[in-house]
Amino acid sequence: MQRMETGLRTETITVNMGPQHPSTHGVFRMIVTLDGETIVDLEPVMGYLHRCQEKIGERNTYLQNIPYTDRLDYICSMSNNMAYVMAVEKLAQIEVPERAEYIRIIMVELTRIVNHMLAIGALLNDLGCFFTPMLYGLRERERILDLFEMASGSRMMCNYMRFGGVRYDLPPSFMAELKSVVAALPAFIDEFERLLTENEIVLVRCRGVGVLPPEKAIAYSCTGPLLRASGVDYDIRKVDSYSIYERFDFDVPLGRNGDVYDRYLVRIGEMRQSLRILEQAIEGIPEGEISVKLPRVFKPPEGDVYHRIESPKGELGFYLVSDGSTNPYRYKIRSPTFINLTVLPELCKGHKVADVVAILGSIDIVLGEVDR
Amino acid sequence: MSKEIYERLAKEFPESSLDYLEGKDPAISVNADDLFEMALHLKEKEGYDYLSAVTGVDYPDRFEVVYHLYSMRERKEPLILKVSASKEEPEVASVTPIWPGANFQEREVYDLVGIRFAGHPKLTRILLWEGYEGHPLRKDFPIEGHRAIGQEEPS
Amino acid sequence: MAFLNDLFVNLSKWLSSFLAQFLPTWAVELIMMLLTIVSLIIFVLVTIMFINWLERKTVGRFQDRYGPNRVGPLGILQFVADAIKMFTKEDITPANADRAIFNLAPVIVVVPTFLVLAVLPFGRGMVAADLNIGFLYIVAVSSLTTIAILLAGWGSRNKYSLLGGMRVVAQMISYEVPMVLSALGVIMLTGSLSLVSIVEGQSRVPFILLQPLGFLIYFISAVAEVNRAPFDLPEAESEIIAGYHTEYSGMKYAMFLLAEYINAFIVSSIAATLFLGGWQGPLLPPYLWFILKAYGIYFLLMWLRFTLPRLRIDQLMGLAWKFLVPLALVNLLVMGLVMTLTQGRGLITLVLASLVANGLIVAAVVTIYGFAKWRRKTMRVAT
Numbered sequence: 013m014q015r016m017e018t019g020l021r022t023e024t025i026t027v028n029m030g031p032q033h034p035s036t037h038g039v040f041r042m043i044v045t046l047d048g049e050t051i052v053d054l055e056p057v058m059g060y061l062h063r064c065q066e067k068i069g070e071r072n073t074y075l076q077n078i079p080y081t082d083r084l085d086y087i088c089s090m091s092n093n094m095a096y097v098m099a100v101e102k103l104a105q106i107e108v109p110e111r112a113e114y115i116r117i118i119m120v121e122l123t124r125i126v127n128h129m130l131a132i133g134a135l136l137n138d139l140g141c142f143f144t145p146m147l148y149g150l151r152e153r154e155r156i157l158d159l160f161e162m163a164s165g166s167r168m169m170c171n172y173m174r175f176g177g178v179r180y181d182l183p184p185s186f187m188a189e190l191k192s193v194v195a196a197l198p199a200f201i202d203e204f205e206r207l208l209t210e211n212e213i214v215l216v217r218c219r220g221v222g223v224l225p226p227e228k229a230i231a232y233s234c235t236g237p238l239l240r241a242s243g244v245d246y247d248i249r250k251v252d253s254y255s256i257y258e259r260f261d262f263d264v265p266l267g268r269n270g271d272v273y274d275r276y277l278v279r280i281g282e283m284r285q286s287l288r289i290l291e292q293a294i295e296g297i298p299e300g301e302i303s304v305k306l307p308r309v310f311k312p313p314e315g316d317v318y319h320r321i322e323s324p325k326g327e328l329g330f331y332l333v334s335d336g337s338t339n340p341y342r343y344k345i346r347s348p349t350f351i352n353l354t355v356l357p358e359l360c361k362g363h364k365v366a367d368v369v370a371i372l373g374s375i376d377i378v379l380g381e382v383d384r
Numbered sequence: 385m386s387k388e389i390y391e392r393l394a395k396e397f398p399e400s401s402l403d404y405l406e407g408k409d410p411a412i413s414v415n416a417d418d419l420f421e422m423a424l425h426l427k428e429k430e431g432y433d434y435l436s437a438v439t440g441v442d443y444p445d446r447f448e449v450v451y452h453l454y455s456m457r458e459r460k461e462p463l464i465l466k467v468s469a470s471k472e473e474p475e476v477a478s479v480t481p482i483w484p485g486a487n488f489q490e491r492e493v494y495d496l497v498g499i500r501f502a503g504h505p506k507l508t509r510i511l512l513w514e515g516y517e518g519h520p521l522r523k524d525f526p527i528e529g530h531r532a533i534g535q536e537e538p539s
Numbered sequence: 540m541a542f543l544n545d546l547f548v549n550l551s552k553w554l555s556s557f558l559a560q561f562l563p564t565w566a567v568e569l570i571m572m573l574l575t576i577v578s579l580i581i582f583v584l585v586t587i588m589f590i591n592w593l594e595r596k597t598v599g600r601f602q603d604r605y606g607p608n609r610v611g612p613l614g615i616l617q618f619v620a621d622a623i624k625m626f627t628k629e630d631i632t633p634a635n636a637d638r639a640i641f642n643l644a645p646v647i648v649v650v651p652t653f654l655v656l657a658v659l660p661f662g663r664g665m666v667a668a669d670l671n672i673g674f675l676y677i678v679a680v681s682s683l684t685t686i687a688i689l690l691a692g693w694g695s696r697n698k699y700s701l702l703g704g705m706r707v708v709a710q711m712i713s714y715e716v717p718m719v720l721s722a723l724g725v726i727m728l729t730g731s732l733s734l735v736s737i738v739e740g741q742s743r744v745p746f747i748l749l750q751p752l753g754f755l756i757y758f759i760s761a762v763a764e765v766n767r768a769p770f771d772l773p774e775a776e777s778e779i780i781a782g783y784h785t786e787y788s789g790m791k792y793a794m795f796l797l798a799e800y801i802n803a804f805i806v807s808s809i810a811a812t813l814f815l816g817g818w819q820g821p822l823l824p825p826y827l828w829f830i831l832k833a834y835g836i837y838f839l840l841m842w843l844r845f846t847l848p849r850l851r852i853d854q855l856m857g858l859a860w861k862f863l864v865p866l867a868l869v870n871l872l873v874m875g876l877v878m879t880l881t882q883g884r885g886l887i888t889l890v891l892a893s894l895v896a897n898g899l900i901v902a903a904v905v906t907i908y909g910f911a912k913w914r915r916k917t918m919r920v921a922t
Contacts (some may be wrong), residue, residue, distance in 0.1 A: 027699070049852075059511035064520050066496070071527050102408065140768060140849030147602040213769055213848050230433050230456050233485025246456050315407045318437065318452050318464070331439050331450065346437040346452075354488050366772065366851045383511060 024052055029368070031060050037134070037372065038379030042356075049364050054357040058350075061383040069343030074100055074175070074310055077343065082169040084345065085381040088127050090119040090160070091323040093173040098254060099319035099330035100175050104312035111300040112177035113256045118190070118293050119163070119172065120321075121286040125197065126153050127324035127376075128237075128279040135276065135373035136208065139217055145208060152200050155193050162186050175310070177303025187294065194290050201283055209277070218273035222359040222371035225270060232355040235348050236326025238375055241278045242270030248322040259296070260289045272374040282324075311338055318346075325349050325376055345384055349377040389430070389463060397422060411450070411464035419467050420477040420503075423451075427482050431458045435483035438490055440497035442522050447474040447499050469499055478504040496521040544824045548664045551575075575667050579656050583801060590800050591618045593834075594841060601845045628789035633696060636786065640694035645787065645794035648687035652801040654680045659808055660735050662818045662826035673734040674726060677809065678719055681764070684802065685711045691795075692783040704783035706772075706852055711764055713859040718760035720867035724753040724874045725813045738817030743886055745816035749893045752870050752900055754814045756863055758839070761806040763859065765799065768844040772852055807836035866904070873900060 029042040039060035045053040065084065069077050081096045082089035094116055101108065108116075130153065133146030157167040162183055164172035172179055208214050224234070226242040239246060247264045249257045265281025267274030314336045320329035326348025333342035352375050359371050390404045390412055400418035405411045414422055426432045432453040439450040451465040469476050478501035480486045490501045491510040498519035501507055509516060518525055542549075551571065558567045592607075592615055599606025607614030632641060658673040660666040670676050685708050692704020726732060728749060729740040740746075747754045763770040784795045811817060811832035818825035850858065873896045881888045 025698075059509075059513065062511040064496075067520050067525075067527060105408075136848060140771070141847065142598070142768065142845050144602050144845050147604065151603055207846075211847070213850055216854055217848060217851060231484050233435055233483065244456060251459060315409075316450075317408050318462075320436065327436065329437055329452075331437060331452070333441060342439070342441045344437070344439045350488060350492075351485055354485055364851060364853070 027365075037377055040377065040379055040382070042368070042372075044360075044365070044368065046365065051360050051363055051365065051368065054360045054368070056353055056356055058353070058379070058382050061379045063384065065384045066343050066345065069340055071339065073338045074312065074340060077340070078173065079169065079171045082171055083380060084347070084384060085323070085325060085328075085349070085378045086168060087130055087378055088123045088324050089168055089170045090123040090172060091321065091328065093170065094120055094255075095319065095321045095323065095328045096330050097173045097175055098321065099317055099332050100312065102319050103315065103317045103332055103334055104175070104310075106176045106304060106306070108177055108255075109301040109304065110256075110298050112302045114293050114297040115163075115178050115182060115302065116173060117255060117257070117260075118290060118297070119160070119170075119178075121289050121293070122156050122159060124286045124324045125283050126156050128283050129153055131324075131373075131376040132204070132276060132279055134376075135272075135370065136214070138369040138373040139214065145204065148200075148204065152197065155196075159186065159190060159193060162189065174303055175306055177301070179303070181302045187297075190290075191294060194287060194294065197287055198284070201280060201287075205280060209280070214276075215273065217367075217370060218276065218374075219271060220269075221272045221363060221367050222374060223269060223271045224355065224359060228355065228358065229270070232358070233351050234326070234355055236322070236324070236352065237275055237278045237282065238326065238352050238355075240264065241267030241274040243268055248320055248327055252320070254319075254321060260292050262286075262288050272370050275374040275376075309338060311336060316342075320346065323348060325378070325381065326352055347381045347384060349375070350382045350384075353377060353382065386461065389461075392430075393422065393425075396425060405466065409462075409464055411466050413466040413468070416467050416469055416476050419465075420479070420482075422465075423479045423482050426453065426463065430463075431455045431460065432463055433457060433483075435479065435485055436462075438479075438486055438493060440493035440499050440521070442497060444523075446471060447497065449476050449493065449499060451479070474499040475502055476500070477502050478507075480504055495519070498522060545663070546824065547662065547826065579667060580653065583653065583656065586804055587797060587800055588618045590804060590837070591621070594800075597838070597841050598845050601842075622793075625790060625793040628792075630789040630791065631786075633786050636696045637694045640690050641786075642694075642791070644687050644691035644694055645791040645798075647690060648684055648798045649794050649801075651680045651683040651687075652798055652805055654683075655805050655809075658734055659805075659812060660738050660817055661829050662824070665818075665826060666735055669733060669735050671731070671733045674722060674732045674737075674813075677734075678715070681802075681805075682715070684798070688783050691787070695783070695786040697786060700783050700785055703785075707766060707783060710766070710770065710852070710855055710859075713856055714760045714763040714770075714863075717756050717859060717863035717867045718764060720864065720871060721750075721753040721756035721760065722813055724750045724871055727871075727874060727878065734812055734817075738812055738819065741816040741819055744890055745814065745819070747814040748890055750814065750870070750874065750897070751894070752866070752897045753874070754810070756867050756870065757810060757814070758836075760859075760863060761810060762840060762843060763855070765802040765806055767799075767803055767840060769847040769849045770855055771844075772849050772855065803840055804833065804837055807840060808833040810836050866900075869900060870897075873897075 024045050024047045027044045027046055029044060031039040031041045041057040041060070043055040043057060044051055065080055068080060072080065078093060078096060081092040084092045100106075129149035130146075133149040136145040137143055160170055160172075161167050163180065163186060164170040165180070224238065224242045226244045229239045229242045229244060234242075235246070235248075243266055245264060245266055248254070249262075250264060262285045265278050265285065267278050312334050314334055316331065316333040318329055318331045320327050322328075327346065328348055329346030331342070331344040331346065332340050335341040356372065356375065359375075360368050363371070387404060390402065393412065394402050397418060400415050400422070403413040405413055432455050434454045434456045436452040436454055437450075439452075441448045441450065447469040449467045449469065451467070453463040453465065454460075467476055474497075476499055478486070478490055480490060480501075481503065487505070488510060490504055491507060493499055494501060494504075494507055495509040495511055496519055508514065512520075518530060520529070551574075554574070555567055555571050558570060562570070595617065596606040596614065607617040610616040610620050632638070655677050657667045658670050658676055660669075688704050688707050688711070692701045692707075695701070725737060725746050728746060729737050731737065731740075737746075784792060787795060808829070811829065815832045815836070817832070818829040820828035823831075874893065877889070877892045877896050881892050
């Protein structure tokens with residue numbers, strides 16, 4: 013209740029953006045307190061998709077956990093695989109052959125492109141473009157999913173990486189198809205940009221909305237495009253380089269203001285940089301082994317490790333505690349979108365109701381990862 | 385993480401009992417009482433401004449909270465803090481006032497492992513619903529769960 | 540050719556003379572009136588079937604997919620399937636809704652669309668009622684939709700529907716002003732409010748050449764009037780404050796949808812009448828020209844809908860009051876000036892002068908806008 017100078021008493025109303033969301037983000041609930049049209053407070057309520065993967069991880073053996081990681085962020089299954097597999101390799105000190113590293117990088121960068129296409133499509137869909145940009149993105153995504161199917165047998169839940177390498181070698185037609193996809197994508201990104209980047213309505217809806225200052229971003233443990241759009245130059249591929257990323261030459265796009273528009277631009281920039289990495293990987297991929305022979309009963313030594321990678325949504329980390337047996341003692345997933353959501357109330361305060369959807373779309377959440 | 389930072393901390397906080405734990409990811413084990421000042425010192429003086437992960441682990445003899453700290457501005461090596469809490473009354477000081485990003489993570493640890501965080505602005509369950517009994521990630525919680533949704537309450 | 544051109548006119552003349560043989564004059568008049576009304580209603584129903592199909596196929600093509608193609612050849616019977624679905628849906632009324640108003644609203648919302656049809660000239664001599672206040676009648680009657688929407692929002696007894704309904708009403712009232720102001724330019728040119736004389740006044744040159752800016756303003760306001768993208772925020776799905784038609788289901792919801800599509804078509808036919816010359820055109824029969832022009836403008840409406848994101852409500856209102864209304868007033872002023880200065884100097888002078896004048900206004904607007912943009916800080920991504 014507030015008192016204005018005229019003596020009118022106004023009340024705040026509470027609106028529920030219920031778990032059934034019109035926007036395509038999944039079962040996520042927000043309790044919004046409004047004063048007229050302006051947001052006073054916002055409380056995210058999650059857990060509708062909670063499957064307690066961490067407990068299941070303790071029941072499974074290390075190898076059995078790999079398909080479960082596919083289902084975390086179900087759009088980027090390859091990067092989830094990679095994070096987990098690299099954590100276990102760090103724990104058991106397994107060396108990965110060259111060819112497998114290159115294959116992994118190719119898959120992860122393709123995943124990054126897929127994810128950003130969907131994220132931008134979903135954001136624009138929420139802004140009201142009636143699915144058109146999203147369907148354009150999905151059309152290109154189909155080609156990349158065909159590549160995944162060629163390599164791993166499955167479009168989305170790939171279950172492709174193993175400790176010490178990958179499961180199957182690339183089929184002979186893969187490289188040719190990959191080359192044609194990589195050749196066609198820059199034109200698609202240009203078409204996308206031409207349609208949307210200078211569009212007046214997109215600018216007016218996104219510029220200055222949901223501004224995140226860099227100090228706040230760091231304090232709230234934000235990672236990924238959300239952090240880089242605020243201008244903080246922190247990309248784990250560069251800072252804490254893992255796998256063979258030092259061999260590749262790529263830039264890290266940064267934003268300047270940290271608003272929704274900058275996050276959109278950062279994602280477009282990252283797609284282009286992924287294409288650069290892919291071109292270099294295609295050129296440099298050697299022949300050779302694709303995995304390492306491991307004992308049938310895999311028991312890593314005792315100890316605990318934390319390994320993190322730059323997944324398309326942010327910093328995806330796995331903290332594994334091993335007690336020397338076949339199952340992990342503690343299997344913890346550091347989920348980027350779950351932690352990025354901490355800053356959602358801060359971003360939305362003071363904005364209008366119509367901006368909530370845009371801001372949520374720009375954070376780019378996937379409920380499988382938020383709730384695990 | 386080298387022993388350097390451990391030695392600096394030991395010099396800064398002579399009364400608290402710090403321990404350097406070897407391993408693939410070396411860690412510093414801290415007393416629960418000293419956690420808050422040490423965390424404040426680490427953020428402000430040492431420049432560890434980014435708290436990456438807060439994990440709760442249920443060991444046979446104790447609960448443990450593990451903090452993974454990084455420095456975004458200065459690109460230092462990672463720092464891992466381990467804090468133990470007793471099995472009967474697991475309580476640890478909350479670092480949310482220092483690193484606001486710990487907010488949801490501490491709620492998750494409270495929800496799933498059952499460790500309370502003193503000083504947290506709003507310590508409620510986050511992934512499971514209010515009124516849920518038990519903490520699933522504890523080792524004494526059965527893998528099948530103690531009650532399926534829709535089943536009768538045990539009388 | 541002449542036979543085809545005057546097909547419907549001759550048909551009605553033949554019918555009335557046939558009936559006059561054995562019926563008194565008043566009965567013949569009554570029957571002809573009823574037949575006109577019935578044929579207009581049939582026209583509306585056929586149009587909506589066609590529009591629904593056209594819209595879904597077009598959105599499919601815009602999005603690089605087929606659109607409906609299972610039900611009937613090329614998916615033509617899709618509307619029939621949807622209609623059957625609508626009819627068989629359960630009709631839910633909220634428990635504490637205001638029954639009378641709740642049930643009345645969908646009826647009232649459809650009525651103005653039919654009423655407007657009465658003054659549209661579909662072809663030479665094919666107008667149901669040649670009112671000499673034609674355009675004023677259209678503006679007055681289409682405001683009834685606003686009342687119906689408010690009734691829908693109020694009758695739902697749901698504060699969010701009421702808020703959504705009020706937003707729509709605010710939007711529709713705001714955009715009526717530039718719509719009427721831009722049409723005033725056309726009325727100035729002909730000196731008459733009657734749509735028939737407006738069409739006949741375009742026998743040599745369509746008014747879009749004389750008033751391109753007026754057409755643009757009218758078009759934008761019309762899109763906002765009928766709540767189509769990019770101005771469909773009040774009824775968009777991803778908005779948490781639900782639209783005024785949330786509580787409606789089944790036939791009543793179908794009525795709102797019907798009203799929206801027909802309104803869009805009506806507004807494109809009015810634009811075709813005012814600016815594109817109505818049924819004027821060589822070779823083809825006049826009614827065919829009318830249909831083609833109306834659908835041409837409707838295609839533009841669809842194009843906008845599937846391409847652009849939507850504006851927020853405050854940006855919407857700002858556009859109407861801060862941009863369109865002043866622009867429409869300037870347009871009116873300049874047109875009046877041009878008309879007075881080129882009085883009696885022939886048509887070509889008028890056309891050239893008005894094109895030049897419109898070009899000057901556009902140049903002025905672009906300069907002001909470009910200046911404002913240049914002063915905005917450039918915010919590009921640094922790589």
